Amino acid sequence: MIRLEGLRKSYGKVEALRGVSLQVSPGELFAFLGPNGAGKTTTIRILTGLTRLDQGWAWLDGHDIVSQSLAAKRTCGVVHQHLNLDSELTVEENLDLHGRLYDLPRSFRRRRIAELLEYVGLLERRGSLVRQLSGGMKRRVMIARALVHQPRILFLDEPTVGLDAAIRRRIWALIRRISADGATVFLTTHYIEEAEFLAQRVAFIDHGQIVALDTPQNLMARQGVWAADTLHGEELRTRYFTNAEAAKRELAGHEGGFTLRRVNLEDSFLALTGKKIQ
Amino acid sequence: MHGWLPVFLRELKIMRRRFWRMLASMAVSPLLYLIAFGYALGGDQGDGQAYLAFLVPGLVAMSSMTQAWGIATDINVARFYWHVFEEFQAAPISNPAYVLGEVLAGVARALLGVLVILGLGLAVGVEVDLGPCFWLAVGLNSFTFASLAVAMAMLVKSHADQGMLSSFIITPMAFLGGTVFPLERLPGWAQALTEVLPLTHASRAIRAAALDQPSPPLPFFLLLGLGLACFFLAVHSVNLARE
Structure with a gap:
């Protein structure tokens, strides 16, 4: 469904992508996890036609994104990191113009827009100007807009960045629903819990390269099951254990105590790259 | 060429929301020109022609240029x-479709600006001949500058660059393009320089048509050629706008 081979992109002397290859299966919910500047947004921008690639190949639903760009664009919807709605237009007008860009018939657009606004819980705000909406509502409008033409692939670039915890969870529930309805979802995030909660597979990206790709469970299991954080002066050290009792026994005498928690994706990323994501 | 209509409609919807503000801002500059040049400095040009009758078609040319060019600012804001x-970049529409939609929006803005000038002209007692040659000249002028505006909006890298282009291209042309004074009063070398400005030819064609004088075909062909060149430049520039 989504296939990338040796994707490379440079901005001047800065290499944003250094040979990214991966494959996402139909219906999969896939997350690209990495710190800011790792190359996540560049990948989505290339796949959605916003940025030119320097080298490599990519296919969306079998369509080459360079030689069959219009066909490739028809297969996907994209929710950009920036809020890029027309603030002077209403919610409905934003969605309708999107439908027109994809050449959808009027009757279909009307029905689909009503369905989607119901889906994202904004049907009663269809006539509101976008500038009158909160940040969370705007994000939901963007997700609805990306779904108007029934794309088989949905790209979400940092879909919950800047949103508070409650809204973030609401967006997560929406993304899960979209995935359950059959769309392939390609998500970028630098929120650990977002990738853990949503993704069926996760790729770690750092300095434009994929450093690991697996299910969240397998990635975390590489470190163990339990992580114990201890403070040594001003330095925080983490040790990993497969057994909580073993961790408690070994660290019982540690001066200053310790915090025992489940291993998360941040631990795996840290082990692979030597740095934290957030 | 699917896709031009939603691009055009988007601009029209935004124009509708801003309609009264736009109309007021379109009227301010021409009104000042009419007062300052028409009444304070104007009078008879010496050939029996009232200066206001000379000025109003010039303002039509100027306004159709500046309003068509104004689409660049809208694109710039939408882009940056x-x-x-x-x-639009992520949508399955071709570059010519995108450019056509934006250019038509620029032409629509220009026509609105022209209607404002014609209304102001009527208010000061100047009636112009609104025959096909008049509208053809206005349309070609608007098309040329809207196409140039789209091309430049794709090539600039920031809001500041856009402002600088206006200062270097539009402001000099607005004054030296035969809009507010007869170019024959300039020295020969200066007249020759003004011939390279597209607005000079647009002013000539629009004024001749407005005053019901014979319209030479050359300005029409020049504007058509330049307009098409700018349109193709704009289509090519959309690719350059991608990172």
């Missing part, structure tokens, strides 16, 4: 501030 341009 609201990021709405990304929506």
Whole structure:
């Protein structure tokens, strides 16, 4: 469904992508996890036609994104990191113009827009100007807009960045629903819990390269099951254990105590790259 | 060429929301020109022609240029501030379709600006001949500058660059393009220089048509050629706007 081979992109002397290859299966919910500047947004921008690639190949639903760009664009919807709605237009007008860009018939657009606004819980705000909406509502409008033409692939670039915890969870529930309805979802995030909660597979990206790709469970299991954080002066050290009792026994005498928690994706990323994501 | 209509409609919807503000801002500059040049400095040009009758077609040319060029600012804001341009880049529409939609929006703005001038002209007692040659000249002028505006909006890298282009291209042309004074009063070398400005030819064609004088075909062909060249430049520039 989504296939990338040796994707490379440079901005001047800065290499944003250094040979990214991966494959996402139909219906999969896939997350690209990495710190800011790792190359996540560049990948989505290339796949959605916003940025030119320097080298490599990519296919969306079998369509080459360079030689069959219009066909490739028809297969996907994209929710950009920036809020890029027309603030002077209403919610409905934003969605309708999107439908027109994809050449959808009027009757279909009307029905689909009503369905989607119901889906994202904004049907009663269809006539509101976008500038009158909160940040969370705007994000939901963007997700609805990306779904108007029934794309088989949905790209979400940092879909919950800047949103508070409650809204973030609401967006997560929406993304899960979209995935359950059959769309392939390609998500970028630098929120650990977002990738853990949503993704069926996760790729770690750092300095434009994929450093690991697996299910969240397998990635975390590489470190163990339990992580114990201890403070040594001003330095925080983490040790990993497969057994909580073993961790408690070994660290019982540690001066200053310790915090025992489940291993998360941040631990795996840290082990692979030597740095934290957030 | 699917896709030009939603691009055009988007601009029209935004124009509708801003209609009265736009109309007021379109009237301010021409009104000042009419007062300052028409009444304070104007009078008879010496050939029996009232200066206001000379000025109003010039303002039509100027306004159709500046309003068509104004689409560049809207694109610029949509591109760098609201990021709405990304929506068009990600959509399955061709570059010519995108450019056509924006150019037509620029032409629509220009026609609105022209109607404002014609209304102001009527208010000061100047009636112009609104025959096909008049509208053809206005349309070609608007098309040329809207196409140039789209091309430049794709090539600039920031809001500041856009402002600088206006200062270097539009402001000099507005004054030296035969809009507010007869170019024959300039020295020979200066007259020759003004011949390279597209607005000079647009003013000539629009004024001749407005005053019901014979319209030479050359300005029409020049504007058509230049307009098409700018349109193709704009189509090519859309690719350059991608990173």
